[in-house]
Amino acid sequence: xxxxxxxxxxxxxxxxxxxxxxxxxxxxxxxxxxxxxxxxxxxxxxxxxxxxxxxxxxxxxxxxxxxxxxxxxxxxxxxxxxxxxxxxxxxxxxxxxxxxxxxxxxxxxxxxxxxxxxxxxxxxxxxxxxxxxxxxxxxxxxxxxxxxxxxxxxxxxxxxxxxxxxxxxxxxxxxxxxxxxxxxxxxxxxxxxxxxxxxxxxxxxxxxxxxxxxxxxxxxxxxxxxxxxxxxxxxxxxxxxxxxxxxxxxxxxxxxxxxx
Amino acid sequence: xxxxxxxxxxxxxxxxxxxxxxxxxxxxxxxxxxxxxxxxxxxxxxxxxxxxxxxxxxxxxxxxxxxxxxxxxxxxxxxxxxxxxxxxxxxxxxxxxxxxxxxxxxxxxxxxxxxxxxxxxxxxxxxxxxxxxxxxxxxxxxxxxxxxxxxxxxxxxxxxxxxxxxxxxxxxxxxxxxxxxxxxxxxxxxxxxxxxxxxxxxxxxxxxxxxxxxxxxxxxxxxxxxxxxxxxxxxxxxxxxxxxxxxxxxxxxxxxxxxxxxxxxxxxxxxxxxxxxxxxxxxxxxx
Numbered sequence: 233x234x235x236x237x238x239x240x241x242x243x244x245x246x247x248x249x250x251x252x253x254x255x256x257x258x259x260x261x262x263x264x265x266x267x268x269x270x271x272x273x274x275x276x277x278x279x280x281x282x283x284x285x286x287x288x289x290x291x292x293x294x295x296x297x298x299x300x301x302x303x304x305x306x307x308x309x310x311x312x313x314x315x316x317x318x319x320x321x322x323x324x325x326x327x328x329x330x331x332x333x334x335x336x337x338x339x340x341x342x343x344x345x346x347x348x349x350x351x352x353x354x355x356x357x358x359x360x361x362x363x364x365x366x367x368x369x370x371x372x373x374x375x376x377x378x379x380x381x382x383x384x385x386x387x388x389x390x391x392x393x394x395x396x397x398x399x400x401x402x403x404x405x406x407x408x409x410x411x412x413x414x415x416x417x418x419x420x421x422x423x424x425x426x427x428x429x430x431x432x433x434x435x436x437x438x439x440x441x442x443x444x445x446x447x448x449x450x451x452x453x454x455x456x457x458x459x460x461x462x463x464x465x466x467x468x469x470x471x472x473x474x475x476x477x478x479x480x481x482x483x484x485x486x487x488x489x490x491x492x
Numbered sequence: 493x494x495x496x497x498x499x500x501x502x503x504x505x506x507x508x509x510x511x512x513x514x515x516x517x518x519x520x521x522x523x524x525x526x527x528x529x530x531x532x533x534x535x536x537x538x539x540x541x542x543x544x545x546x547x548x549x550x551x552x553x554x555x556x557x558x559x560x561x562x563x564x565x566x567x568x569x570x571x572x573x574x575x576x577x578x579x580x581x582x583x584x585x586x587x588x589x590x591x592x593x594x595x596x597x598x599x600x601x602x603x604x605x606x607x608x609x610x611x612x613x614x615x616x617x618x619x620x621x622x623x624x625x626x627x628x629x630x631x632x633x634x635x636x637x638x639x640x641x642x643x644x645x646x647x648x649x650x651x652x653x654x655x656x657x658x659x660x661x662x663x664x665x666x667x668x669x670x671x672x673x674x675x676x677x678x679x680x681x682x683x684x685x686x687x688x689x690x691x692x693x694x695x696x697x698x699x700x701x702x703x704x705x706x707x708x709x710x711x712x713x714x715x716x717x718x719x720x721x722x723x724x725x726x727x728x729x730x731x732x733x734x735x736x737x738x739x740x741x742x743x744x745x746x747x748x749x750x751x752x753x754x755x756x757x758x759x760x761x762x763x764x765x766x767x768x769x770x771x772x773x774x775x776x777x778x779x
Contacts, residue, residue: 379613382583386607387627397629401617484617484658 268453276453277460283436288461291438294350295422295469298357302414305358306365307407313366314373314399315391324370331363335421339428353425353438360421361414365407372406373399405485408477415473419466439465533558534580534682534714539589540739541575548739549575553589555733555742559681560712564725564732566771568779572740573718574610577686580716581607593682606680608688612667614659614674620646621655624673631678638677645673648707665696669703676707682714690720701727702756709753722771727759732771736778744774 250270256262257269264272277284309327313320335356342352376399384394426440437445439462446455482488539553549572557563565573578584580591582598582605593601606627614623621642622629628638646655649669659667668688675683689697701724708715719725725732729748736743748767750758758764 377613379609379611380615382607382609383613383626384630385583386581386605387630388603389630393630397626398615401615404617484660486660 265450265452268456272453273456273460276451277457280454280457283442284457284461286436287439287442287458288465290433290436291419291422291426291440291462292465292468294353294425294438295357295418295465297350298354298421298425299361299414299418299469301354301358302361302365302418303411306362306410306414307369310366310369310373310403310407311395311400313370314403315395320370327363327366330359335359335424336428339425343429348429348431352429353422356425356429357418357421360417360424364413364417365410368410368413369403369407372403375406376402405481405487408473408480412470412473412477415469416466419462419469423462533592533594534716535590535592536580537590537592539576539579539586539591541572541579541584542587550579550586551739551741553740553742557714557716559714561731562708562715562717562729564717564719564729565735566719566722566725566732566775567735567740567743568737568775569720571735571737571778573735574686576735576740577607577684577716577718580682581605581684583607601682603678604681606675606678606683608668608671608675608683608685610687610690612659612664612671614667614670616659619656619658620651620662620670620673623659623670624677626674627678641677642673645677646670648676648710649673650703665692665700668692668700672700672704672707676711679711680713682716684716686718687720689724697721697724698756698759704728705752705754722768722775723759726764726767726771727754734771734774734778743778746771746774 254269257267268276309323313323338359339352339356342355346352346355380398380402381394384398389397422438423440423443426438426442427444428440430437430441432441432445436442439458443455443458446452446458478488534555534557536553536555539550540548541550542548553576555563565576567573575584579586580593580598582601591598594604598605614620615626618626621639624642624645625633625638628641633641643655646652649672651666651669651673654662654666654670659670662670672685672688689700692700705728715728717725717728726746726748732746732748733742734744734746735741746767750764
């Protein structure tokens with residue numbers, strides 16, 4: 233019963249929003265190239281479904297590659313920084329500098345280095361995803377329970393055992409939080425990459441690239457449709473990461489334990 | 493001139509070496525004199541601990557403990573009783589004095605020592621059995637062997653049914669039992685417990701006290717215990733040591749005459765109650 237009501241609310245609000253949308257278009261006689269109706273957007277998405285799917289796949293590829301590099305690289309870098317305070321002190325400010333430099337400025341640099349296309353898009357996605365993972369994983373490695381460290385000390389644990397059996401599991405929730413944030417950013421990163429460094433192969437580019445094309449041709453309904461596709465891609469990404477989060481933590485971590 | 497200096501340095505080194513040699517011989521004689529079975533004992537000689545220059549936590553603590561004794565430190569907050577336990581465990585180093593554990597320093601004797609902390613300190617991502625097996629895992633004991641041992645230890649503390657439960661599924665008392673089982677998994681010669689039952693209700697505490705004594709009957713390890721509860725101290729120990737504070741010194745030592753195994757109703761006997769009153773008075777004197 234509770235489940236039904238909790239489903240009912242977003243459905244009702246969604247229907248209301250669509251009604252208002254239609255109402256505004258009819259009431260103010262807004263032309264299709266300014267604001268298409270939801271129906272027109274769906275129609276546009278359907279007629280261009282092949283191009284949409286191809287561009288979603290292309291963007292998805294960039295997002296997955298950039299994200300994966302960021303997850304692996306971010307985890308390793310945080311681990312290294314957690315074990316040498318000197319290294320952390322010497323590296324962290326420059327990681328911040330990189331994070332503070334807008335991607336809009338980094339993108340042309342990547343294009344100069346790597347050329348137009350996938351490698352640049354991956355690099356841009358990586359830049360966007362990297363920092364949240366490093367920031368939260370580093371704090372995870374640093375905030376290990378002091379009492380548990382004493383248990384390991386009492387047991388004569390080697391540094392490597394301490395990393396494997398204590399630090400990595402303790403840092404896991406922090407790491408996965410970073411991964412979650414990076415996951416919401418990855419599709420956005422890849423689309424930004426398409427936008428700034430994308431190119432068309434056989435007339436099909438990534439979602440960001442297609443959006444510019446639709447915009448320049450004033451195909452507004454298709455522009456909205458590409459927004460819809462980007463949104464779905466984002467949900468797919470975040471959904472699979474939430475699943476991973478659950479698989480790794482549901483047995484023991486407070487955030488996922490349902491207490492009676 | 494230079495040669496002279498070298499010569500005197502040389503002589504000094506020889507003298508130092510002689511002194512060391514004599515020291516060792518002296519120490520061994522000393523050991524043999526005091527305790528016949530010198531391999532199994534704990535000796536503290538003139539222990540002092542300062543965390544900063546003026547912060548005298550412990551001073552002039554000397555103590556000899558034979559194998560199988562149950563020593564409890566009791567005293568007001570800040571008297572350094574937990575610090576003393578950590579010194580024996582080798583988790584801290586004394587500022588002055590020497591600690592011998594079975595003739596070795598605490599660092600070298602570590603494998604004979606197990607520590608039960610104030611909190612259960614279980615790894616939240618490991619089931620009970622894996623928590624108990626942790627010290628064995630860290631020593632490289634093969635999986636089957638360490639799990640068999642861990643299962644044995646869990647049943648020893650009365651938790652046969654909890655081996656597959658995670659810490660969040662256990663009550664405070666059960667977590668403490670798992671923590672004790674973990675400490676016992678390496679079959680320690682010396683068990684150190686730092687206010688292990690402080691957070692528990694009185695009934696759970698009494699039960700755990702009785703069970704701790706039962707476990708001790710089976711495997712007579714030397715025990716050092718820290719508590720705030722006089723009744724707990726007297727029920728468990730062979731000797732209760734009352735520490736004063738600022739700095740922590742041994743104020744009184746109370747020998748507990750009751751024989752083991754001790755029954756729960758010992759707590760209501762007149763002898764126990766009079767000793768309780770006497771100890772409480774000693775404790776009040778140091779407050």
